[in-house]
Amino acid sequence: MTETRVDEGENSAADGIEDLTGLYREYGDDRLPPGQRETDRFPVLSKSGTPSWGPDESFEVWGAVDKPLSLSLEAVKDLPAVTQRQDFHCVTGWSKFDCEFTGVEFAEIVERAGVREDAEHVMFHALDGYTTDLPLSECARDGVLFAHEYGGEELPSDHGGPLRVVTPHKYAYKGAKWVSGVEFLTERELGYWEKRGYSDTANPWNEERYS
Numbered sequence: 311m312t313e314t315r316v317d318e319g320e321n322s323a324a325d326g327i328e329d330l331t332g333l334y335r336e337y338g339d340d341r342l343p344p345g346q347r348e349t350d351r352f353p354v355l356s357k358s359g360t361p362s363w364g365p366d367e368s369f370e371v372w373g374a375v376d377k378p379l380s381l382s383l384e385a386v387k388d389l390p391a392v393t394q395r396q397d398f399h400c401v402t403g404w405s406k407f408d409c410e411f412t413g414v415e416f417a418e419i420v421e422r423a424g425v426r427e428d429a430e431h432v433m434f435h436a437l438d439g440y441t442t443d444l445p446l447s448e449c450a451r452d453g454v455l456f457a458h459e460y461g462g463e464e465l466p467s468d469h470g471g472p473l474r475v476v477t478p479h480k481y482a483y484k485g486a487k488w489v490s491g492v493e494f495l496t497e498r499e500l501g502y503w504e505k506r507g508y509s510d511t512a513n514p515w516n517e518e519r520y521s
């Protein structure tokens with residue numbers, strides 16, 4: 311008996327996991343961005359410890375939207391989710407390949423909140439007071455997820471569980487851990503690290519580390 315091997319290439323859904331590890335081709339020739347070193351570990355980087363998601367906490371979406379949302383954690387986890395394999399690049403110099411995140415695509419939230427025409431930017435708010443901003447066009451694309459699972463298990467709290475944002479096309483400080491709020495803005499504002507000298511654009515393949 312002969313086996314037919316179909317080369318699915320990138321974005322293969324053969325194992326139910328969407329492979330986004332080829333995303334770097336939009337930005338550069340090498341999967342590992344310049345000045346980064348690959349690690350097998352998954353270090354934890356938090357500005358001030360691990361906050362907890364209280365029982366009354368909700369996930370809020372507001373600003374330039376027609377339908378502000380206030381969802382329980384359970385309601386967020388009940389939204390349609392995808393599982394993706396993606397790379398993770400920290401501005402301090404480490405990259406972790408092949409992270410498997412399951413979560414709700416950013417576009418799903420845009421759709422449900424009825425984001426207005428004049429929305430240009432998105433500010434993510436987190437339970438530890440962290441904020442980070444991205445242009446709407448940089449969020450409403452493949453790879454930006456509200457992730458609640460890592461490697462098929464509940465997302466560990468030090469990595470942002472129960473809910474975090476992942477941004478494989480940016481340095482990881484653009485992905486807010488413990489995300490509890492998404493604010494749609496008509497103009498750019500600076501987030502926590504961006505106010506402290508880190509790049510607002512944060513493209514790893516261009517080494518946009520500092521502003």
Ligand SMILES: Nc1nc2c(c(=O)[nH]1)N[C@H]1C(S)=C(S)[C@@H](COP(=O)(O)O)O[C@H]1N2
Pocket residue numbers: 352353354355356357358399400401436437438440468469470482483484485486487488489
């Ligand atoms: N809420 C919040 N999100 C955050 C941070 C933080 O301190 N607070 N640190 C950022 C930075 S600098 C990085 S590299 C990643 C680290 O994610 P990890 O701890 O899962 O590796 O989270 C980002 N998101």
Ligand SMILES: [Mo]
Pocket residue numbers: 355400401402482483
């Ligand atoms: Mo980072």
